[in-house]
Amino acid sequence: MKKIKLKDFKKALSKWGEVYIRTRDGFLKEGRLSSKKSKKSPKEFLLPREEVLLAIHKKGADTEVLEAHPSKKKVVMGALPCDMKGLELTTKNFLNSPEDPYYKKRVENTLFVSEMCQYPSSSCFCTSFDYGPSSKMGDITYFRLNDDNVLCEPISEKGKKALLWEQYPDAGEKDLEIMEKMLRETAKRLQKLNISYDFSRAREVYASSELKDAVFSCLNCGACTYVCPTCYCFDIRDIERKDFVLRERVWDSCMFFVYSLEASGHNPRKNRSKRAENRFMHKFFYQPLQYKEFGCTGCGRCVDVCPAGYDIRETIRSIQSFMEGKNG
Amino acid sequence: MAEYINPYYPQKSKILNTYFESQDRSLKTFDIKPIESKVPEFIPGQFCEVSIGGYGESPFGIATSPTEKDFLRFTVNKAGFLTSKLHELSKGSYVGIRGPLGNGYPLDRFKGNNIVIVGGGFAFTTLRSLLVFMLHNRNDFKDITVLYGARTPDLFLYKDELKEWEKRDDVDLVLTIDKPYEGWNKKVGLVPPVLEEMSPSPVESYAVVCGPPIMIKFTLPVLFKLGFKPDRIYTSLEKRMKCGIGKCGRCNVGHKYICKDGPVFSFEELNKLPEDL
Amino acid sequence: MEKVKEELKRLLQEGEIKGVLGFVPSSSPQKNRVFYTENPDDVSRFTVSLFNTPNLTTYLFRFKDKGKIALFLRPCEQRALNVLISEGKIKREDVFVIGVPCQGAVDPFRLEEQVDAEINSVEVKDDKILVNNAISVYIKEVMPYSCRVCEDVEEDVDIKIDGEDKRPSHEEYSKIEDFDKKTPSEKWAFFKETFERCTRCYACREVCPMCYCEQCFVDSYDPLWVEPGLSLQDIMSYHLIKMYHMAGRCTNCGACERACPENIPLSLLTSMLAHRLKRDFGYISGKNGTQKVFLGEYHYEDKGDFIK
Numbered sequence: 001m002k003k004i005k006l007k008d009f010k011k012a013l014s015k016w017g018e019v020y021i022r023t024r025d026g027f028l029k030e031g032r033l034s035s036k037k038s039k040k041s042p043k044e045f046l047l048p049r050e051e052v053l054l055a056i057h058k059k060g061a062d063t064e065v066l067e068a069h070p071s072k073k074k075v076v077m078g079a080l081p082c083d084m085k086g087l088e089l090t091t092k093n094f095l096n097s098p099e100d101p102y103y104k105k106r107v108e109n110t111l112f113v114s115e116m117c118q119y120p121s122s123s124c125f126c127t128s129f130d131y132g133p134s135s136k137m138g139d140i141t142y143f144r145l146n147d148d149n150v151l152c153e154p155i156s157e158k159g160k161k162a163l164l165w166e167q168y169p170d171a172g173e174k175d176l177e178i179m180e181k182m183l184r185e186t187a188k189r190l191q192k193l194n195i196s197y198d199f200s201r202a203r204e205v206y207a208s209s210e211l212k213d214a215v216f217s218c219l220n221c222g223a224c225t226y227v228c229p230t231c232y233c234f235d236i237r238d239i240e241r242k243d244f245v246l247r248e249r250v251w252d253s254c255m256f257f258v259y260s261l262e263a264s265g266h267n268p269r270k271n272r273s274k275r276a277e278n279r280f281m282h283k284f285f286y287q288p289l290q291y292k293e294f295g296c297t298g299c300g301r302c303v304d305v306c307p308a309g310y311d312i313r314e315t316i317r318s319i320q321s322f323m324e325g326k327n328g
Numbered sequence: 329m330a331e332y333i334n335p336y337y338p339q340k341s342k343i344l345n346t347y348f349e350s351q352d353r354s355l356k357t358f359d360i361k362p363i364e365s366k367v368p369e370f371i372p373g374q375f376c377e378v379s380i381g382g383y384g385e386s387p388f389g390i391a392t393s394p395t396e397k398d399f400l401r402f403t404v405n406k407a408g409f410l411t412s413k414l415h416e417l418s419k420g421s422y423v424g425i426r427g428p429l430g431n432g433y434p435l436d437r438f439k440g441n442n443i444v445i446v447g448g449g450f451a452f453t454t455l456r457s458l459l460v461f462m463l464h465n466r467n468d469f470k471d472i473t474v475l476y477g478a479r480t481p482d483l484f485l486y487k488d489e490l491k492e493w494e495k496r497d498d499v500d501l502v503l504t505i506d507k508p509y510e511g512w513n514k515k516v517g518l519v520p521p522v523l524e525e526m527s528p529s530p531v532e533s534y535a536v537v538c539g540p541p542i543m544i545k546f547t548l549p550v551l552f553k554l555g556f557k558p559d560r561i562y563t564s565l566e567k568r569m570k571c572g573i574g575k576c577g578r579c580n581v582g583h584k585y586i587c588k589d590g591p592v593f594s595f596e597e598l599n600k601l602p603e604d605l
Numbered sequence: 606m607e608k609v610k611e612e613l614k615r616l617l618q619e620g621e622i623k624g625v626l627g628f629v630p631s632s633s634p635q636k637n638r639v640f641y642t643e644n645p646d647d648v649s650r651f652t653v654s655l656f657n658t659p660n661l662t663t664y665l666f667r668f669k670d671k672g673k674i675a676l677f678l679r680p681c682e683q684r685a686l687n688v689l690i691s692e693g694k695i696k697r698e699d700v701f702v703i704g705v706p707c708q709g710a711v712d713p714f715r716l717e718e719q720v721d722a723e724i725n726s727v728e729v730k731d732d733k734i735l736v737n738n739a740i741s742v743y744i745k746e747v748m749p750y751s752c753r754v755c756e757d758v759e760e761d762v763d764i765k766i767d768g769e770d771k772r773p774s775h776e777e778y779s780k781i782e783d784f785d786k787k788t789p790s791e792k793w794a795f796f797k798e799t800f801e802r803c804t805r806c807y808a809c810r811e812v813c814p815m816c817y818c819e820q821c822f823v824d825s826y827d828p829l830w831v832e833p834g835l836s837l838q839d840i841m842s843y844h845l846i847k848m849y850h851m852a853g854r855c856t857n858c859g860a861c862e863r864a865c866p867e868n869i870p871l872s873l874l875t876s877m878l879a880h881r882l883k884r885d886f887g888y889i890s891g892k893n894g895t896q897k898v899f900l901g902e903y904h905y906e907d908k909g910d911f912i913k
Binding site for chain 1: 340420603
Binding site for chain 1: 628631632633636637638639640641658659663667713714723725804805806807808809810811812819820821824832833834835863864865866
């Protein structure tokens, strides 16, 4: 690993693209690198809140369709392992066949500089999954040694090419020891849940009263789905402008009534609890069945943002009990 | 490098012809041809996203058979925002087409078997595709039985073709309407009891059931009673789809996406998925 | 509280009520979790505090025709129930109201913003909250404005928890009157700055007992009232049209503001509705369950001079 001054590091990265750093609210151009996870995950760098896919120009009865090509180069600095894990999961969805060209372009145009995490909070439970605060992810990873210095190393080819690595000094033994120690301390402070589910029982779990009771407090607002690093559902909408139409994709949320409403008027998740149940099932059963990985990274943002005090960990535990045949 | 394909990009297509299927003008058929490319190859049971700029996209099952290569046919029930606009379009207008999408009927599995088609109302679109395909490759299949029900005689799709098929002796076609109707001298009765009366053999047979949910609900027990196993009964679920390519997340039933893993499923597959339909 | 819990337990055991809806502590001390039970043994878990965030009447719609449900309600929340009763949405006999002495309600997200640290414990001490045994915050500063201007209810409760209403610094609608004095451009600047933060998560809608439409106008494609993105125009259209639908119905309980993860002071808007209603029509929404719906009746002497 190399030892670099934080401000030199940021400056060097800015040659690759516009640098967005982790702040308390989200990843912003301005502001100080925060000592917490951000309220919002950086998923919007790959899947913006709203994104133009096509512009449809009307020329009388005829039309011409133009594609959008996102091309701005951006550096996402300070994404924590839970953020990166989330992007790994959304990437599985967008880059499996057929590849999503917009998402792919954005992946190519974004340099992810991840930070090993020293900021566990009471809502965090990342070590319940197959990674943790010391996981080295993204294109470049770094450890914040102190306010002024970072220890960093490239991970991907893109990361290797992004900086002139040889010009920086290697990290000393002592610095590396500090890093190891701090990361061990962090891991110790994290809550680890036992999640050993039999995914083949998905149908049974979805129909169970245990799941229904566990999600009762959910109000079905979309707050958790917007801050979640793995929620990727979107809607495609045509937006009329004067001489053209923009075909956009906008974030959608499975919490909303209209999300699952069918053209016939039928809605399989008319019932509020069914929508919350489906979200849990998607993260903890369906994604493992689809992608062999949980759809949750344990970042705890949904716990932080919920206005009704709902905590997904309680549902995880009660389904664990259900799996083990105990009564919640 | 692989060829760059944008799966969201609609192929500009021309409406070659339109005709109303029913006198109440709720069902309109469109024959559509891409103008910058060939009519794509597809499998019966697949669908396309049809779009009009400013009105969005909706999925429609392809009603033509892969053996009819001149255009794609879609029959549209006037129900919402896009479908109302589509109904306003006539010959010569342009629409966008994306597809074919989805899995289609398992033709390889169907080959060499008896096929029982049970259709209701305007869900006969992909069933027409399947039927025309099978009639074109008639020797690949054993007996073909078709039961098609509609509320009134007016609401059958493809009436001219139905007449042709009725005359053929290599397909057993039964049409039924829900209630007696003046001038109708064929079967009267709901699909499930008529099917029971017909009692097609389950031996070396597959059944394909498409129609309104209520029809499917009451047809399944009849098929089971006749001895059809869930893995030999197929249906098509064209619902809740948005992107059509398994990205947007909206059409999930358990860990399957209707648009990508379906829309054709056997009831054995559906029985394993969470109940979310 | 203990006496009430005993009574609830008895009512459940004897089948006089079907279930109890209330709050239990959650993993975040600044916001308790909504909890429903039909089991008498669970009754002891309920808690009543400043950190009970949503208005429980919202959850009543889930129990339609399911029997009599007991729930904990502050006065402003009782008013919301009254509105729902007068709108014919809920039957009084289906509800068992547990009156809660009100000390106001804390906005958990505002508290987080104020202390700027992870909240591990909260303790109420007079007019302050002690966070993590270290940081002291005035309650009134972490409450929605609505808590400072709340109106009384003609009490109609089935049981009451002992204790006095200790509402924080009750004041007249001075902030609203000050706002009225601003110029249109100042007002717009205020709206722009505060509403820009909206992510359209609709927590304010889902938590609102008055927002019971099965399909909200913002979710309609045809006609398309509001476009789906985050342009200020669309955000404002959502919030202002929502306010139109609140006129004469909203009881200013402040649940929308407390639910907003972005700390948008929504109760300023609802307080303005309450202020106009009181000033111009002498009407207090949900004062009781028998008064007519505000927009459902007309009086000759009703003020019309706001129509220009």
